[in-house]
Amino acid sequence: MENLTPMKWAQVQFGLAKLNDPRRTQRLISMAASLANQPGVAVSKLAISPADMEGAYRFIRNDQIQPNDIAESGFQVTAQHAQDHSLLLALEDTTSLTYQHKSVRDTLGHTNQGNRSRALLAHSILLFAPNTHQVVGLIEQQRWSRDISKRGQGHQHASRPYKEKESYKWEKASQNMSTRLGEHLSSVISVCDREADIYEYLTYKTEQQQRFVVRSMQSRCIKEHDQKLYDYSNKLPVVDLKTLNIPQRGGRKARDVELEIRYAPVTLKAPANKVSEPDIPLYYVSCIERGEDKDKLAWHLLTSEVINSYDDAIAVISYYEHRWLVEDYHKVWKTGGTDVEALRMQCGENLERMSVILAFVATRLLQLRFMKYVEPKGDVMSCEVVLGHKAWKLLWFKTVGKPLPTQVPDTHWAYESLARLGGWKDTKRTGRASVQVLWEGWFKLQTILEGYELAMSLERADL
Template identity: 65%
Template sequence: MKQTSFEWAQASFGHVNLNDPRRTKRLVSLASSLAKQPGVSVAKLNYSPSEMEGAYRFIRNDSIQATDIADAGFQTTIQKAKEHDLLLALEDSTTLYFSHVSVEEELGHGNRKRSKDRALIAHSILLFAPNSQSVIGLAEQRLWTRNINSRGQKAQRAVRAYEDKESYKWELASRNMAERFGSEMSKVLSVCDREADLYEYLSYKSVHNQRFVVRSMQSRYIEECSEKLYDYVSRLKPAGGKRIHIPQRGGRKSRVAELEITYAPVTVRAPAKKTGEGISLYYVGCTERGREEDKLTWHLLTSETITNAADAHRIISYYERRWLVEDYHKTWKTEGTNVESLRMQTQNNLERMITILAFIATRLLELRFIKENKELARRSCEGTLSNRAWKLLWLKQESRELPATAPDMDWLYKNLATLGGWKDTKRTGRASVKVLWEGWFRLQTILEGYELAKSLESDL
């Protein structure tokens, strides 16, 4: 986060090949401006008339492929990932809805029942380094539309080829990521929710020695006995407990859950209507104690070797981070870059803008994550702000003299949010991404003003 918006845009997209260096320069300029003011439409950017016309020419240029922009961003993420020994590839899908008439005929249906809704589907892989507790960036993202005439096709899934089903997205995402990482793929561990509990996907990951943690969706037959997985593991001896915090979300109140941990090696059989070998995995389970209704229960399948309770705890801690990709999608769609408010005239124009904003959203998520991690909150803010920047923020926000050492990240979070206009009226202690980024933007303005004043002072 020490990078300016321009430095970030240059690092992310400055190496892209768009068959004309002027296009690359325009992309960097546009990404930099959007990163300074996330959620603001192109029409409201601080551009001259000629710059505005250049930005719109770029967005409307069908010679520029959104996939080329995305590939440049992915390669930047891969380079950053090389600094880490272990990476969690947090995966999830989301639906982007657009209501304006101009793109309705080009887009497909989403998950909503109302037939008039038009949507793009996105599958994303967000890299997270657990040892340094840091968000690295996007390693993969694919956009597609569903044929508006294909509603109800789910009922025919049993007769369709695996590669023709939307569920193939999990394997395709892993294939694309493996191609980018090459030999470095061995340090990547995919973390997926129940939708990825597919025999074909688990088989692919196992055959290619790719690491994963997948939450089980169904109680499959296993070779260890003649019964199903959940029946078998219900008799396992507990291997200790774990306490986790379940955040408030929707109508659910936050709470601390006491979990009972179990683990065992298992071999998952191929489904009755499919051919294939059994898949040797490890099972890790956790069930909330002392709660009958709405209790937390996770059945996790993993390629990682589990020989003791510490190993099981580690797998659960990896799965706990999966919510970050959901927060990423929320930041991208509505709470940060607001892609669902875009009003591009064609699907191609829409995808170019969506792709640029997808990478800006990962930058915004870094600020949001400060509050969600206690270890990170206690670290010095000098890892995020320059020495001059945190001192200027202190002088702006505090009515006392500068401390001898930089304050922690928790202080940075609160004061950036306050600078951005946060009042904490709901008493949650959590600020929105928009507020945090507004505070960040104002701090950069203060820093630029200070640098300009010092420069003028030296010239006089």
């Protein structure tokens, strides 16, 4: 995470937003800085002047400001940062921002949660650099609301044109990402869950020579021995084993599992209703937990990456293991950080404008989680890169209470110290702090730093 104040971060993130009026861009920067400084706080409770409060509400209600114009500025910043990395994972997922207050029921579409809920759906692509463990930023996000008059027409799905279906969003997202990244797209691997196992999407990625790892949702027909994919997988030899730690989450206990690794080149046959479409040549990696448990882990991965060895297969599996990060991003955006689902605006368009700003604040929060892993070229990084020269010393005095060390601590120390400043106790012995406590620690440190700067200013003024 760059050592930027909320205002500097907002200037970098939204300074080039094209909103047809420079005053609107300045208002966007001011709002984003306030929201980044106090994530999860409603606009009405932000520590800003009455004039700034009124300006913020005018911005949110301005129909001439398009949410996509706000977002595009942030996407372009991510595209610039992407150039610094030789390998990037484009982690994709779809989520819904759900609201139940009556005032938005006429402006948002339906969900699958009954008649009382309305939702704004979003499909996000988060760029992550696995070699340096850095959350680079949001490179694409589509948002839409379902037509409530068409609720209950799911049985017509097969007869609708592909580009009119929600599933087309996967291809559209790749098109938009390609436009922003240009030639650097060759360094990007799209990583998707089973929802992306769409024949048209796989065809598009293959024809455009875009790299991908997609978890299979169904045992498709393949040309090899004219059989189904999963049946073919069972006949492949186990090339080796891999031990995977499944962390504790919710009511699930942490456990180590032993996985059988198989791989092979395969050719997906066109579905029966698309016989005129081409077959798709790609590679397949099977990663299945040993044992007879019905709920055992089973990943069937389809990929454009060439798999010629066990190491190649393990690399693809490691890419897929990072997919959970985009789910965590959505959690930070929705409830665990910026609390976008707590918004109580009266109009769906106003909600979308606010949600876009908070979508980028959420990436800033998520970056805190990976602070301790930032290690360039295998060397431990000084925490000054993240915290700055004065801030780490103040954090040391606050959390350690001893004379400063002769050597600047690393980012791992900064991570744990910020977490403990935010109230983290590591009661589960995982070594992982939540985004909420990390941000609370970060916010407290910024308050301490501001107090220090004010004291120095008063001393220089001899007051």
